[in-house]
Amino acid sequence: xxxxxxxxxxxxxxxxxxxxxxxVQVLDLQTTAREKMIRNPGHSDRVFFVQHPAVYxxxxxxxxxxxxxxxxxxxEKGIEIVRPPExxxxxxxxxxxxxxxx
Numbered sequence: 739x740x741x742x743x744x745x746x747x748x749x750x751x752x753x754x755x756x757x758x759x760x761x762v763q764v765l766d767l768q769t770t771a772r773e774k775m776i777r778n779p780g781h782s783d784r785v786f787f788v789q790h791p792a793v794y795x796x797x798x799x800x801x802x803x804x805x806x807x808x809x810x811x812x813x814e815k816g817i818e819i820v821r822p823p824e825x826x827x828x829x830x831x832x833x834x835x836x837x838x839x840x
Contacts, residue, residue, distance in 0.1 A: 740755040741753065741754045743782070750783070751784070753787065754785070756787065756788040757789070758788075761790045761791070761793050764788050768786065771784050791817075793817065793819070794812055794818070794819050805819075
């Protein structure tokens with residue numbers, strides 16, 4: 739992992755290059771980062787850059803019945819089926835703090 743911190747006008751953001759990681763591993767990392775920001779509002783904003791192996795993402799209302807190929811086919815290709823709780827692009831920033839200061 740490579741991390742770089744950017745500071746502009748007293749505001750900090752950490753940009754982290756995570757390389758290639760499993761989808762669920764990164765989802766756990768994002769959840770932990772979000773929880774830390776909630777507990778500590780002064781925590782630096784974070785932006786993760788990551789690539790993960792192929793996944794088939796089920797949408798909010800989608801289910802396995804919506805697959806157009808068999809689960810066996812996906813397994814043969816090494817494609818994981820996931821249902822993310824939120825958007826794929828997840829910058830962690832405190833918008834209230836960002837919008838209230840000039």
